[in-house]
Amino acid sequence: MHPDLILAAGVSSPAIADAVASAIRLTTPLLLTALGAVFTERGGVVNIGLEGMMIFGAFWSAWGAYTYGPLAGLAIGAVAGAIMALVHAIVSVTFRVDQIVSGVAINTLAYGLVRVASQALFHSATTSPSVPSLPRIDVPVLDQIPALQPLMANLSPLIVFAFVLVPVSWWVLNRTVFGLRLRSVGENPLAADTLGINVVLMRYSGVLISGLLAGLAGGYLAVEQTSMYVEGMTAGRGFVALAAMIFGNWTPVGAMFASLLFGLADSLSIRVTIPHVPYQFVNSLPYILTIVVLAGAVGHARAPAADGVPYERSGE
Amino acid sequence: MAETPLLTLTGITKRFPGVVANRDINLAIQRGEIHAIVGENGAGKSTLMRIIAGLYQPDEGQIILDGRRIQMRGPRDAARLGIGMVHQHFMLIPRFTVAENIVLGEEHARGGIFSPREAEARIRELAAQYQFELDPTELVENLSVGAQQRVELLKVLYRGASIIILDEPTAVLVPHEVEELFANLQSLRQAGKTIIFISHKLDEVLEIADRITVLRAGRVIGTVPASQATKEQLAEMMVGRPVLFHLEKPPVKLGGPPIGVLEVRDLTVLGAHRREAVSGVSFVVRQCEILGVAGVEGNGQTELVEGIMGLRPVARGKVILLGRDITGRPPSTIRNSGVAFIPEDRQRQGLVLPMSVWENAMLGYHRATEYRRGVFYDLGRIKDRVRSLIRTYDVRTPDINGRVETLSGGNQQKLILAKEMSSSPTAIVASQPTRGLDVGATEFVWQRLLAARAEGLAILLVSADLEEVLALSDRVIVMYRGQIVTEFVPGTLPATTIGEYMLGIRRDTPAPVGGEKA
Ligand SMILES: Nc1ncnc2c1ncn2[C@@H]1O[C@H](COP(=O)(O)OP(=O)(O)O)[C@@H](O)[C@H]1O
Ligand SMILES: [Mg+2]
Numbered sequence: 154m155h156p157d158l159i160l161a162a163g164v165s166s167p168a169i170a171d172a173v174a175s176a177i178r179l180t181t182p183l184l185l186t187a188l189g190a191v192f193t194e195r196g197g198v199v200n201i202g203l204e205g206m207m208i209f210g211a212f213w214s215a216w217g218a219y220t221y222g223p224l225a226g227l228a229i230g231a232v233a234g235a236i237m238a239l240v241h242a243i244v245s246v247t248f249r250v251d252q253i254v255s256g257v258a259i260n261t262l263a264y265g266l267v268r269v270a271s272q273a274l275f276h277s278a279t280t281s282p283s284v285p286s287l288p289r290i291d292v293p294v295l296d297q298i299p300a301l302q303p304l305m306a307n308l309s310p311l312i313v314f315a316f317v318l319v320p321v322s323w324w325v326l327n328r329t330v331f332g333l334r335l336r337s338v339g340e341n342p343l344a345a346d347t348l349g350i351n352v353v354l355m356r357y358s359g360v361l362i363s364g365l366l367a368g369l370a371g372g373y374l375a376v377e378q379t380s381m382y383v384e385g386m387t388a389g390r391g392f393v394a395l396a397a398m399i400f401g402n403w404t405p406v407g408a409m410f411a412s413l414l415f416g417l418a419d420s421l422s423i424r425v426t427i428p429h430v431p432y433q434f435v436n437s438l439p440y441i442l443t444i445v446v447l448a449g450a451v452g453h454a455r456a457p458a459a460d461g462v463p464y465e466r467s468g469e
Numbered sequence: 470m471a472e473t474p475l476l477t478l479t480g481i482t483k484r485f486p487g488v489v490a491n492r493d494i495n496l497a498i499q500r501g502e503i504h505a506i507v508g509e510n511g512a513g514k515s516t517l518m519r520i521i522a523g524l525y526q527p528d529e530g531q532i533i534l535d536g537r538r539i540q541m542r543g544p545r546d547a548a549r550l551g552i553g554m555v556h557q558h559f560m561l562i563p564r565f566t567v568a569e570n571i572v573l574g575e576e577h578a579r580g581g582i583f584s585p586r587e588a589e590a591r592i593r594e595l596a597a598q599y600q601f602e603l604d605p606t607e608l609v610e611n612l613s614v615g616a617q618q619r620v621e622l623l624k625v626l627y628r629g630a631s632i633i634i635l636d637e638p639t640a641v642l643v644p645h646e647v648e649e650l651f652a653n654l655q656s657l658r659q660a661g662k663t664i665i666f667i668s669h670k671l672d673e674v675l676e677i678a679d680r681i682t683v684l685r686a687g688r689v690i691g692t693v694p695a696s697q698a699t700k701e702q703l704a705e706m707m708v709g710r711p712v713l714f715h716l717e718k719p720p721v722k723l724g725g726p727p728i729g730v731l732e733v734r735d736l737t738v739l740g741a742h743r744r745e746a747v748s749g750v751s752f753v754v755r756q757c758e759i760l761g762v763a764g765v766e767g768n769g770q771t772e773l774v775e776g777i778m779g780l781r782p783v784a785r786g787k788v789i790l791l792g793r794d795i796t797g798r799p800p801s802t803i804r805n806s807g808v809a810f811i812p813e814d815r816q817r818q819g820l821v822l823p824m825s826v827w828e829n830a831m832l833g834y835h836r837a838t839e840y841r842r843g844v845f846y847d848l849g850r851i852k853d854r855v856r857s858l859i860r861t862y863d864v865r866t867p868d869i870n871g872r873v874e875t876l877s878g879g880n881q882q883k884l885i886l887a888k889e890m891s892s893s894p895t896a897i898v899a900s901q902p903t904r905g906l907d908v909g910a911t912e913f914v915w916q917r918l919l920a921a922r923a924e925g926l927a928i929l930l931v932s933a934d935l936e937e938v939l940a941l942s943d944r945v946i947v948m949y950r951g952q953i954v955t956e957f958v959p960g961t962l963p964a965t966t967i968g969e970y971m972l973g974i975r976r977d978t979p980a981p982v983g984g985e986k987a
Contacts, residue, residue: 327583327585328582328583328584328585329578329581329582329583330576330578330581330582330583331581332583333569333573333576333583334573334574336565337562337565337573340562340563340564340565341560341561341562343560344560344561344562344573345562345573345574347544347556347560348573348574348575348624349543349544349545349548349574350573350574457564458562458563458564
């Protein structure tokens, strides 16, 4: 966007607010996907197909927005993500195929399907025409403070939605029967089963929520951020979101802070140039950060006990 | 008995592929009694209980509850009829609180909203009602095994059970937890509950039960009132022949002075968090001798054994076998030089559960050229040999191609013995060799160890079961915090004194300054 901006001492406060605003915009798709990842993994299903679900969501929301307008487009994108998630659930929960294998297959499948569909619908395998976005919103009062203006004005409603979803997700996981049962099948599905909890239903729910949110995140990228679908626009964010969820210790609030960290790195990488340092280095910052953070987080984070373990009833 | 029973089983038969786990079982449970079911491993106790708890459906026979024939399709049906079961392996969620574990599935939440505080209050009340000591807000992972068992009991009570089945509840408990459990069971009985209790520890059963039913090979051998039963009589019913409770341990005569076979010199082994788990331990195990290692578990016994067997790096000191230094050699080298190993965790260290019986019997010998034909294994020869091994060691398995995990614990241990002893070792390192085994299998293992001793082997026996150590050993050392605090010959010290050594109240060797060596 602005690779000419040089970070130096004494940057004006609007510039900082601007950088933060950009970080928050870049955080939003990560956050949505990471929150979804919390749901699927707390239910015991690893979903590395999130990247593919984002791709699917991005394309179909662009098509939807192009055809029916932005709101319908985002809804279609979320549903498209959920359809991919349903495939993952059927393969890995019902048929107990290794969850990693299934996730990899989803990513490949989504990529291929989207190319075909794009060719058929837009007569281009890699881009859509420009599509309309949702009307922007301003946060009342705060948008009048000049220093905060870049943060509080002209926002995509999805940004607000994503951040509001953080406490909502916490509440659902910790204060509803659904959340308790979902977590129980991620920790010890056998115990949950003997107490009459429908393990398969719970795990499907978790996976489908992750697909909805990843699809919506893809929709954000296409409809809200870029106003068109471009092949490769997810750029591995599904994997980064997964890392954020792990770094956030499988909790919504943790996932939010980790997403913000990655979003900030992302925003710096496109806004900052450092003399004599090739820009590719700066651009790869978010990915390097992902690896460093994951390597450091492994010792502290604790996955749900049955995360990634297919459940099979035995005995009868 | 005049009273009509609460629960009656008639003609219950349950088959699994290759086995009849329960055969024409008739059983009557009276209202408000503690009824013990005893039998060896594999006798069919768990299967029968799972049928009563609705987890399995019987192939034949009827279950009559309160005069009405019942049919259950799952544990939920059983729960509705007031039958609950505490399983042998706990079904708890370590990262949930006590209250969450108990209410899960029956949250009684309005509008799907779960209130932890309300659940905790409900569970606090329930625990108080039966005088169970339990904090509903505590995470289950922070609880002792005994407390976890109380959680399981409360889970069942919360669901309104009036018939409570416990599958080998004492197998995982230390003695004072057993007492607590028994006190809990007594108060449940006072509250009018009926308890079915599985065990193969006869002393316990005689203490707690009102009546005892003995199962053997899937059949009911008989039901006797506890007040009229004896340990010997029950053991004979279980095993089908008289059982020795007092071992014959004949002195072994040697031609000359006994040779030291396995020597450990000033051995120091690090445990978890790089702390010294074994600190400067020295001893010699001689020919024709069983050296027992007693001590409360967790005082370095596990690390000692792993250090000797090359499974854990040795920080200092030496392990010497017949004059050869084997310190820190790979486990395969140590085994090949003549040390047989009976590991404490047979399912994780001793066997590869999903592999077949014959494959497990071959592991450790898989490099031997005598079982090869070119680059291939000579399967015919291998299987012949395995068949003869399992015959000699009385491993009961329908098929040597079957998975080892389908064998009972006793048969798994016999298979390990068969495998380890068949290499004609000069020394045996046996760690908890009879843990979790029933009377018959324990007796078998003991006989084998004594036979090995008579043949001249040097045996290091590590066991948390003091009675076992005293019964088998020629000499005993006691370990406390990684050190040997005393050595004695069984029969020369009263049990209370041994207990003091085990708890570190007494020691013959000076305590190290500052608790740990520099
Ligand atoms: N789910 C099962 N599938 C096949 N065989 C089983 C199964 N459960 C138990 N068995 C077999 O039934 C017999 C009785 O087992 P079990 O009831 O567990 O005995 P116990 O509890 O007395 O040790 C054993 O031979 C065991 O291998
Ligand atoms: Mg059993």
